[in-house]
Every structure is written in C-alpha cells, then in structure tokens.
Amino acid sequence: MASHQAQRALSGGGISMITGLDHIGVVAHSIDQAVDVLQNQMGFPLDLSRSPLPDGAYFAPEGTHNYFFQVGEGQTQIEVLIPVLEEKGTYKYLQRFGAGLHHWGYGCDDVEAEAARLAGQGLRRIDLDEPAGTKVTAAFFHPKSASGILTELVPTRMR
Numbered sequence: 001m002a003s004h005q006a007q008r009a010l011s012g013g014g015i016s017m018i019t020g021l022d023h024i025g026v027v028a029h030s031i032d033q034a035v036d037v038l039q040n041q042m043g044f045p046l047d048l049s050r051s052p053l054p055d056g057a058y059f060a061p062e063g064t065h066n067y068f069f070q071v072g073e074g075q076t077q078i079e080v081l082i083p084v085l086e087e088k089g090t091y092k093y094l095q096r097f098g099a100g101l102h103h104w105g106y107g108c109d110d111v112e113a114e115a116a117r118l119a120g121q122g123l124r125r126i127d128l129d130e131p132a133g134t135k136v137t138a139a140f141f142h143p144k145s146a147s148g149i150l151t152e153l154v155p156t157r158m159r
Contacts, residue, residue: 017114019156022107023068023079027090028099031056031067034080044069047077056082061128061136063088075157079105103140103150111153115139123151 028034038044047068051057056065063085068077081102083091093102108114119125124145130136141151 017109017117018106018153019109020107021076021104022154022157023077023105024101025079025081025103025105025150025152026100027081027083027094027097027102029082029094031065031080031082033099034067034069034082038069038078038080044071044078046070050077056080061088061130062090064090075107103152105138105152105154107156108153109156111137111139111155114153115141118151118153 026034035046039046047070050068051066056067058064059066059081062081062083064081064083067080067082069080070077081090083094085091090102115125118141122145124142126140126142128136128140137155139153141153143150
C-alpha cells in the first residue's frame with residue numbers, strides 16, 4: 001500500500017504539508033451559549049492556554065473573540081467565534097445563517113507554502129485586512145472554491 005504522500009503525488013495533487021485537522025470553527029452569539037453546549041453538556045473543557053479569559057483570543061482581521069475547546073485527547077479542538085464588529089464577514093455570516101459550523105482549520109508545517117500549493121490547485125485565497133502592526137499566521141480559502149467549506153490553514157501546534 002502506497003503512503004499518503006505517494007498517493008497524492010501520483011494523483012497529480014502534489015505533496016500536502018497538512019498534518020491534520022487542527023480545529024472546527026463554529027460561530028455563536030455568545031460564549032455563554034457555547035460553554036453551555038460544549039463544556040457543560042458535552043464535557044469539552046475550555047483550553048485556557050489558547051483562550052485567555054474573559055475575552056478569548058481576539059482576531060482583529062475578522063473582529064472576533066475566539067475560544068478553543070478540547071475534543072477528547074487528540075489534537076482537534078472546536079474554535080468558537082464570537083463576532084463583535086458588524087462590518088466584518090463573520091458577523092454578517094452569523095446574521096445570515098445563525099449559529100453553527102463556520103470553517104475547517106487544518107494544521108500544516110508551512111502555511112505560506114501550502115497556501116501557494118492550494119492556490120495552484122485552484123482554491124481561491126481570501127485576503128484579510130490585517131491591522132497595522134499585526135501579522136496573520138493563517139491562510140483562508142473561499143468556500144466556493146473548496147466544495148462549499150471555508151478552509152483555514154494554521155501552523156501545526158506542538159503539544
């Protein structure tokens with residue numbers, strides 16, 4: 001049986017640097033709503049190292065407060081996005097579709113190299129408005145070019 005990388009190369013897709021599913025992004029109206037379902041009902045603890053309280057990790061390009069919940073003992077987490085700026089896409093998404101699934105976040109060894117490879121395969125990268133003095137370490141791809149799923153690349157986390 002050929003390795004995953006060998007199969008990708010043979011299929012013409014190139015060698016992926018994606019190491020796994022880092023997180024599933026969901027959008028919610030409030031952190032209280034998310035805590036009630038994810039922590040109180042499902043038992044997924046809030047990852048305080050990635051989600052400093054009370055405001056979580058602020059993601060300026062989308063105007064969201066982000067909170068991460070650990071799913072089991074693996075690497076995958078659920079990222080809860082709480083939008084606070086009406087003019088940003090995540091806020092508009094919540095208003096249009098309501099709370100729920102927002103994106104997949106994949107960990108990879110080299111975000112920029114993998115983003116270039118995916119763009120070469122036809123995925124359309126989304127340009128983020130980066131506030132002055134900040135550097136975004138993630139790359140996003142438009143759902144229309146990725147089978148209807150907003151796709152994010154993030155650096156692989158080490159535990």
